[in-house]
Amino acid sequence: MASPAERYAAAAARNRRSRAELGRFTASLDFPLDDFQLRACEAVEEGKGVLVAAPTGAGKTVVGEFAVHLGLATGRKTFYTTPIKALSNQKYHDLVRRHGAEHVGLLTGDSSVNGEAPVVVMTTEVLRNMMYAGSSTLSGLGFVVMDEVHYLADRFRGAVWEEVIIHLPESVQVVSLSATVSNAEEFGAWLAQVRGNHEVVVSEHRPVPLFQHMLVGTTMFDLFAGNRVNPDLLHAIRGAEQRGRYVEDARRLGGAGGRRGGRGRRDRTPPRGPGGGGGGRGFARGSRPGGGATRAEVVADLDREGLLPAITFIFSRAGCEAAVGQLLAAGIRLVPDREGDRIRRLVEQRVEPLAEEDLGVLGYWDFLEGLGRGFAAHHAGMLPLFREIVEELFTEGRIRAVFATETLALGINMPARTVVLEKLVKYNGEAHVDITPAEYTQLTGRAGRRGIDVEGHAVVQWTRGMDPMAVGGLASTRTYPLRSSFRPTYNMAVNLVAQVGREVAREVLETSFAQFQADRSVVGLSTQLRKNAEALEGYAEAMHCDLGDFREYARIRRELGDAEKDGRRARAASRRAEAAVSLERLRVGDVIRIPAGRRAGWAVVVQPARTAKGTPTGPGVVTEDHQFRRLTLVDVPEPVEAQAHVTVPRQFNPKSPKSRRDLATSLRIATPRGLEDAPSRRHRTDPTAGDTELVDHLRRQLRDHPCHECPKREDHARWAERWWRLRRETTGLQRRVEGRTNTVARTFDRICEALESLGYLAERGTVVTERGERLRRLYSERDLLAAECLRHEVWKRLDAPGLAAALSALVHEPRHEEADVSPRMPTEDVAEAVHATERLWSRIEDLETEHDLPSTSVPDGGMAWMVHRWASGGRLEDVLRGQDMAAGDFVRRCKQLVDLLDQVADAAGDAELRRTARRAVDAVMRGVVAADRLD
Known part of the structure; x- marks a missing residue:
């Protein structure tokens, strides 16, 4: 029960809100604001920046909408930024419905609607580019809403968010909307350091509770019973695994065991929470031979149980x-x-x-x-x-x-009652990997529609090998840390030098969240360094010797040990090399003795050593126990020689048990008498043979040192060993501290040095040249490569379709299986332009290696033919026929290409190239490519 004073304070606060803009805003809503929404909106009205971290569906966008309301009410511009064009389009329509089309604009690269409106929705890259260009649209800007600000962890695009936050004028209030992250306070502290007065509002409360389930076969179980994983679920999974093994055994034996399957209990009541009984709910009347429900069965039963609408995430198009x-x-x-x-x-x-x-x-x-x-x-x-x-x-x-890939979870407002995950493994472009707790939270966060559902449901379909305890761990990890992916780029460097000069630019970059996190991590390392320094002093005192400098003696001793180890390694490497050569010399029919290991004994060579796809493969042999094996240096660490020879049939098949038995019999007959039990012939070498002059010199130094005769020598040596170990650890810590101190600024310095060597900067990197001015207008991932192509006039002779085709090499990212395929070129001119681009990339890669910079990704002409055909007026069906590219991928790449063509038209010094680039934009931006533009 609140006290009278508390009730009075609450009433006074309500009264203040009713008189302020916040009161007018809340009165326009058809729902009351939650506490976290109120706190965040009050901070905005007080003139503060604010970071709002809350789960998906919690309503954090209300805070951004209040910033829009406040901007309109006070006559200040508001920019509402989103990470992707689809979300920008969606937000644009939302704000138009609320404020009217005359007050709201949209800028997304390929769409420009009412760009000078008091409220403009845009992608974050558009705002970054406007800031670097000094656009007049920025005048009068009062608020910037950064929706999905946790995108700054994205390794490809995350740096843009930090660039915007760092470079926005101090007068602009930034409203950052983020998923729940575990280090929100750290992120908020950085925002306060960079932007000034900033408030952090965190809510981990979901307005619609989320309940977790697993679908085993055709029965759905609650994932949790109380605070532990549901025992009934574990029992069901054990049974399913046993049935799966039975089915496999039956199939191997030619049986029909796959028809075994249980019937789940039918209970039409949807599960109510993590501790709601623990039992399973039958979905279908019986299991399929594979043990699981079909997609049609799952959807039909979700419909029957009242759990639609549902999104099923399938990590495959x-x-x-x-x-x-x-x-x-x-x-x-x-x-x-x-x-x-x-x-x-x-x-x-x-x-x-x-x-x-x-x-x-x-x-x-x-x-x-x-x-x-x-x-x-x-x-x-x-x-x-x-x-x-x-x-x-x-x-x-x-x-x-809806059956969706994980891209649906990236900000689009599509909540559902139920989310189904078919797997917890996805392909990340290089390998199949488990999804992270962050990804699980983002995907399942779609379940539960505020104001519609009283609860949301997340269902994981169990598959063989899936550990329910691991699923429980994913479901229990509701937050994850936000890690900066910020790094300077070539375009960023020239823009910063042009605007504020190199020294100020360096200082600005040191304020990045990346450097902020690195500096914080250094604090703990520095504390450990101080402790290590004290311990080193103690160890130095303990190893003191009255006869001489024991630290010097210990150093000689360590150098001697290292030199002897190097000698042993060299001898071992020599023996391995000899053994490898001996294996290569073996011929079919040679009888050898395998000296050690599980395969020790006599064997006959049936296949010689060979090299396949660059990888050497040892000889294949049949052993005395008539097994076929392929030898490696593990089996034969010493050189082997043929001891006898047998005839191997020309049509010998190592997969045939009879052929192997017959050959093993011949082997036993051919085994040289008297050698059956003889030890293997090893190279007996003197362990000191081959020692270098260095080893002899160090041994003499050690014997001649005064401390060598000390009666407490070994005691001193033990303390010296501790001292050396701690010294090595301390040196490693110091390197880590140095590596994290001023890392962003040092990378910027190396970029400036590389740009100066190419003539984009001059006067020790402090002046932007004419080339650098062109680079300022190129924002693509391969910005420097595009600038070098302009500089070397790679595209000068091309017509509009040819220019579009050649530039496609700078936007196309081949799928993994395409990477080694030689691309089809439409014309000789385009082929030469793409090859010239590749040669320039090779020079840039050498430069990046020299300056210790991240590599620019390789250009790829894999869609040059398609783009040329499309830009020449070809039909979509003809363009995509026989190509391994989906229509959506083609359209997306074409939109990226149009962005780059616009940049080239802006940056090119040659008037004819500018005209060609604009014609290419018109040639590409037609039909399906232009179909979703907002006009």
Whole structure:
């Protein structure tokens, strides 16, 4: 019960709010603000910057919307930044509905709507570029909302967020909206250091509680029972694993054991919380032969149990499309026929800008049929317009199931009642890896719609080898640390030098969150260094010897030990080399004795050593126990020689047990008499043989040293060993401290040195040259390479389609399986331009190696032919025929290409090249590429 004083204070606070803009803002809402929303909005109204960290769906965007309201009310501009164009488009429409189209603009690179409006929604890169260009649009700016600010951890684009935060004028209030991160206070402390008066508001409360489940076969279990993983779930998984082993055994034996499967208890009540009984809920009437429910069965049962709408995350584009096909084949319908007809009419209106001839190659007819039945796929390989349609229909509750890759979780507002994860492993472009707690939190955070659902549900489908305890760990880790990915770039360097000079630029970069985190980590290391220094003094006293300098004696002793080790390693390496040569010399039929290990004994060579794909492979042998083995240096650490010879049949098959037995019999007959039990012939070498003059010299020094005769020599030596070990540890700590101190500024210095060597900076990196001015206008990931191509006139002779094709090498990122494929070139001129680009990249790579800088990614002409065909007016079907590229990928790359062409048109010194670049923009920006532009 609150005291009278507390009640009075609360009433006074309410009264103040009712008179302020916050009161007018809250009165316009149809829901009351939570405490964290109130605190954050009050901080904004007080003129402070604010960091709001809260779970997905908690309503943190309300704080950003209040900043928009306050900006309009006080006559100050507001920029609302988002990480991706789709989210910018979505936010633009939201704000237009609230404030009217005349007050809201949109800038996303390929869309420009009312850019001088008092409220402008934009991607973060657009704001960064405006700041470097000194755009007049920045005048009168009062608020910047940075939605999804935790994106600054993104290793490819995260630096942009820090650039904006650091370089915005001090008068601008920054409202940062973040997922819940475990180091929000650290991030807030950095914001306060860089931006001044800043408040951190953290909420870990989900307004819609999230309940975790696992689907085992066709039965759904609560993941938790109380504070532990559900015992019934563990029991069910053990049973499923046993049935799986039975099925495998039966299949190997030709049986039909796969039909074994349990029936789960049917309980139509949705599970209510982590401790809600622990039992399982049957989803289907029996298990499939594989032991799990089909996608159609899972969706149908989610529908029956009242758990739709649902998003099923499948970490594969093909898997998402296959899921839609499976539901179509199963006749699944999740919406009434009349609603399906309305959806079809809406979709047909939205795709009117597309050429009818392109619809087939875009997979439109299955897409339309699935939407009409209430389900769809969502992934980056789809046409952006198709993704937008799915997002709109799902957000409005008109379709009930979406099969998506993890890209859907990146900020798009698409909450659901249930989220299903088919796997907890995804391909990251290089390998299949477990998803992280951060990714799990982001994906499952979509479950539970505020104001609609009383609870959300996260369902993980169990697969063989999945550990429920690990799933419990993922589900329990609700926060994760935010780590900076900031690093200076070539474009950033020339822009900073041009605007504030090199010295000030260096100081500015030292204020980055990356350096802030590095400096904080140094504090603990410095404390350890002080402790180590004290211990080293103590060890030095303990090893003191009256006869001489024991530290010097210990140094000689250590150098001697190291030299002897080096000698032993050299001799061992020599023996291994001799052994490798001896294996290469063996021929088919040679009888050898394997000296040691599990395969010790006699063997006959049946396959010679060979080299395949650059990797040497040892000879194949058949042993006395008629087994086929391939020898390695582990089996034969010493050189081997043929002791006898047997005839190996020309058609000998090492996979045939009979052939191996027959040969083993011949081997036993051919084994040289008297050698059956003889020890293997090893090279007996003197352990001191081959010692260098250095070893002899150090031994003499050691014997002649005064401390060598000390009666307490070994006691002193023990303390000396401790001293050396701690000294080595301390040296490593010092290197770590030095490596983390001023790391960002030192990288900037190396970039400036590299740029000066190429003529982009002059006068010791303090002046931006004409070349550098061109580089200032190039913002692509391969910015320096683009500038070098301009400098060397690589693109001068090309027409518009050729220029677009050649520049595509700077935006295309091949998928892993494409990396080694030689690209198809449309013309000789384009081929020469791409090859010239590759040669320039090679020089840049050498320069980056020389200056210890991260490598610029390799240019790739893998889509040059497609871009040339498209820019020449080709049909989409013809462009994509026979190509391993989805329509959505092609459109996305073309939009990136248009951005780069715009930059080249702005940066080029040659008037004809500028005109060609603008013609190329028009040639590429047509049809499906331009279909989702907001005009």
